[in-house]
Amino acid sequence: MDIAVAIVLLVLVAFVIIVLVRSVRIVPQARAGVVERLGKYQRTLNPGLTILIPFVDRLLPLLDLREQVVSFPPQPVITEDNLVVSIDTVVYFQVTDARAATYEIANYIQAVEQLTTTTLRNVVGGLNLEEALTSRDQINGQLRGVLDEATGRWGIRVSRVELKAIDPPHSIQDSMEKQMRAERDRRAAILTAEGTKQSAILTAEGQRQSSILKAEGDAKAAILRADGEAQAIQKVFDAIHKGNPDQKLLAYQYLQTLPKIAEGSANKLWIIPSEVGEALKGIGNALGGSKDGQFNDGLFGPDSDAAAEPAPARPAAPAAGPAAGAVTGPAAGFPGHPEA
Secondary structure, three states: OHHHHHHHHHHHHHHHHHHHHHHEEEEOOOEEEEEEEOOEEEEEEOOEEEEOOOOOEEEOOOEEOOOEEEEEEEEEEEOOOOOEEEEEEEEEEEEOOHHHHHHOOOOHHHHHHHHHHHHHHHHHOOOOHHHHHHOHHHHHHHHHHHHHHHHHHHOEEEEEEEEEEEEOOHHHHHHHHHHHHHHHHHHHHHHHHHHHHHHHHHHHHHHHHHHHHHHHHHHHHHHHHHHHHHHHHHHHHHHHHHHOOOHHHHHHHHHHHHHHHOOOOOOOOOOOOOHHHHHHHHHHHHHOEOOOOOEOOOOOOOOOHHHHOOOOOOOOOOOOOOOOOOOOOHHHOOOOOOOO
16 A cells, blocks of 8 residues: 555656646747647747746747858859859848747748749849859849848848859859950050150150250350350450550561461461461561661661661572462472462
8 A cells, every 4th residue: 555655656746847847948048939829829938937838838949039140052043144153152041030930931941042042043144244243242132132021921031141152164264264364464564565655755854854954054054155255355355455555566476376376296287377478567567677678767777787787688589489488388288289
């Protein structure tokens, strides 16, 4: 009898424990649970401690309310220009209504994947390959809009859709690489040509400025030299006029200047100017000579001792010789052409 009572008590204790376990439930944070009473939706459990009626209420598996990231496998998509590209997508979504996510759709993750694939094919099918590669933001926005509208009644909010990779065929990749290399070579050639052009322009500009500055310097130097020569001539002219020279001094200075013409080792020819005769005539007049060889009043007047002495007889000039006063040889003019 005692054994039977003990067994009954053990059964009662086990039953009470089982009832307590099934009645008390703890829902973690960022989780949600759906409670069914006798097979019908009764309520949604929020995070915290909850009491259920044993054998009447049933708690379904908890749903994660955090934002979830699902990466779908590559999907083949045909572009507008009939090229098959492989596109990987990543979807960011969050369960906002546990009841709708439980009763409106059987498997919301699979539903999101299939909806993403079909929408991606519709969007990319209207773009060519180049537009598909450069319009990721546009494609992401269209996908997000379609998915968010379709999954709203499932209690799911799609926050973001990203294209992880767009892989064109290998032949197209080779063609694109060749095109990019050609484009880079073209840009490099253009940059090289632009650099050469700029270098030539700068060099020509520098040479032009150098020529201008040199010409300006030569012009200023010529002006300064001309001003200096003009001032020197003016000073000499003023000094001569202030000294009031007579004909004798001028003739003497003229004769002293003549030897300077023949200075230098390179002078092979000395041309006597025609004014030499006039200078000699002036000096002769200054010394008292006359046109017929007689001295007049001058340095040797009639009262001087030299004037009292008879003039020495002059030997007659040879008949075949050159004219009196003529200079022959290399100093008289060009070779073979004597000049008086």
